[in-house]
Every structure is written in C-alpha cells, then in structure tokens.
Amino acid sequence: xxxxxxxxxxxxxxxxxxxxxxxxxxxxxxxxxxxxxxxxxxxxxxxxxxxxxxxxxxxxxxxxxxxxxxxxxxxxxxxxxxxxxxxxxxxxxxxxxxxxxxxxxxxxxxxxxxxxxxxxxxxxxxxxxxxxxxxxxxxxxxxxxxxxxxxxxxxxxxxxxxxxxxxxxxxxxxxxxxxxxxxxxxxxxxxxxxxxxxxxxxx
Ligand SMILES: N[C@@H](CCC(=O)N[C@@H](CS)C(=O)NCC(=O)O)C(=O)O
Numbered sequence: 001x002x003x004x005x006x007x008x009x010x011x012x013x014x015x016x017x018x019x020x021x022x023x024x025x026x027x028x029x030x031x032x033x034x035x036x037x038x039x040x041x042x043x044x045x046x047x048x049x050x051x052x053x054x055x056x057x058x059x060x061x062x063x064x065x066x067x068x069x070x071x072x073x074x075x076x077x078x079x080x081x082x083x084x085x086x087x088x089x090x091x092x093x094x095x096x097x098x099x100x101x102x103x104x105x106x107x108x109x110x111x112x113x114x115x116x117x118x119x120x121x122x123x124x125x126x127x128x129x130x131x132x133x134x135x136x137x138x139x140x141x142x143x144x145x146x147x148x149x150x151x152x153x154x155x156x157x158x159x160x161x162x163x164x165x166x167x168x169x170x171x172x173x174x175x176x177x178x179x180x181x182x183x184x185x186x187x188x189x190x191x192x193x194x195x196x197x198x199x200x201x202x203x
Pocket of ligand 1: 016017060073
C-alpha cells in the first residue's frame, strides 16, 4: 500500500508519547493526516466504536484510506517510515534500531510513561509510588546517558526511529519528577531531537 497522497486518520491522545510518535513521523515525512482526539482519561478508548476498531482498547490507532487499521506505535512508525531515511539502510544499523525500539517498549516506556502518568495525571504522592518504579526510571536514564556519551543519535549518527520512539516519553521526564540535569547527555540529546522535529523544548 502506497502512502503517497493517502488520507490517513490518526486516533490519538495528544498527551500520550506513544501517540505523538506517530505525529513526529508523519510531520517529518510530510504525510497528510487527520487527527481524531481520543481521551484515555475520559475512557474514550473503551467505547464500543473504539473497541471495534482496536479490541486492545489503546491509542494510537491509524486508519488508512483503504480502511486498513494499524495499532502499536512502533509498528505504525515503521510502516509510515518504510523506505525513508528514518530507517537505516545498513542491515546491522537497522537491527540496532530495532534493538532500541524493543527496549523502548519493554523497559523504557513501562518505566517513564507509567511514572509520569501516576505523578502528573493521577497526582499520586511520592509515598503512593512504588520506589522500584522510580529506581527503574533512573536505571533507564543512566543507560541512555551512557550510550549517548560518545554519539549524538542512538544509531548510526543519524536521526532514526530509535530516537523518535525514545524521545517521546523522555522529553516528559520532568513530569515524572525525574531531573535530566543528572543525565546531561540525555538532556542534550532531547534538545537535539526536539530541534530536528521543530519542537519547542518542554523543559
Ligand atoms: N504498546 C502500545 C501501548 C499503547 C498504550 O499504552 N496506549 C495508552 C495511551 S499511551 C492507552 O491507550 N491506554 C488506554 C488503556 O489502556 O485503557 C503502543 O506502543 O502503541
């Protein structure tokens, strides 16, 4: 399926890093799209209409002009970016990009996105938050900081989907109560990717 001139509708919550990943790629590649705001907090992912489109009850979801529907943020990014410079041409670099995409979903997002949600949206106090979750976030940021000591981008010294997936929640770290001043390479990288995306710095 060609994405050229295709009308595509993104069903997303604009407070969600997972949903913003889709916008980052579409905007960078100039892929025209409509955005339908779906509020997770208002339970709009649980309506019969939404569940008929994505039985997993999660955003983001993309519906293409031919009515095909795709969910899972990283799968959507990969589909939109097919054949573009956001996916490394070199096979090993491409594998490294996948390495970071899988790490993002298994280790990074379940830490930073969850802590941010609990603190910033559910307004949980520090005593209500599992200390192991905060420790996991610090470990994740330390690993990223160490990787970025010797490079400007996660893979191949060039912007790739790995950076876009990882920046989505890292740039909200302050809303999780995490101070990027302790992870200066990560902070500089966030600014770099925000600049590449034409975004104003959040913190
Ligand atoms: N692995 C999924 C995670 C999607 C996800 O957790 N979406 C959240 C918003 S960030 C959601 O829709 N939550 C609603 C719910 O689970 O009820 C992805 O990357 O797309």
